[in-house]
Amino acid sequence: MIKKVLTVGAFGRTGKLIVQQLVSKGYDTYGLVRKQEQATALEAMGVHAILGDVEQDLSFAVKDKDAVIYAAGSSEDSTTDMTVRIDKIAAIQLIDLCKRQHIKHFIMISAYGVETPEIAYKNPEYWDPIETGLIYYESKGAADKHLQQSGLPYTILRPGALGGEEISERVEVATHFDYDYVNNKIISRGDVAQVAVLALGLDHLKHKTIELAPGGQKSTEDALKEFK
Secondary structure (H helix, E strand, O other): OOOEEEEEOOOOOOHHHHHHHHHHOOOEEEEEEOOHHHHHHHHHOOOEEEEOOOOOOOHHHHOOOOEEEEOOOOOOOOOHHHHHHHHHHHHHHHHHHHHHOOOOEEEEEOOOOOOOHHHHHHOOOOOOOHHHHHHHHHHHHHHHHHHHHOOOOEEEEEEOEEOOOOOOOOEEEEOOOOHHHHOOOEEOHHHHHHHHHHHOOOHHHOOEEEEEEEOOOOOHHHHHHOOO
């Protein structure tokens, strides 16, 4: 049974929403952050804050946890070097650590399109220069592939463009959406956070990669329960 959950990137825009929902669901919630002021803010939310750097050894943070959610990631203004370090290298290092420490469930917040990095060419207005998009998708894709081959129980979540914090309770899930279907659709970070938290209690979602889109006909919870 999952009780102790560590969120890496707990003060990011999605990570903060994840820990809020974990607390509300009664999980023993831990959040990894880099700064003391971030730790203080998380503690006020009922989160056990852990100071650490995702690029360093996190054995002390992962110890005795049941599940880990990787919500860390490069931002729009990150250098390509930082993107590779956070979205690929640090993620892979953490996956290997979690395997050694027998984590029961690893949830990766990934992104739509990581298996086809050339998708960046379809959004030149967002990726400037285009190489930043290619490196972002390649880095995320490499981490996902490593996780899929690791033997660690995992769920990979691949939302499209993110925005907002509301929870709509209407997320559509699939093994794959066509690009034209998800293009120009914005899924809220609150919905992504809800999916991550719900996935912790659904064993049939282990070893699954799930693409997310807004506006499903069913409730998010029902959609996840029925996912195959």
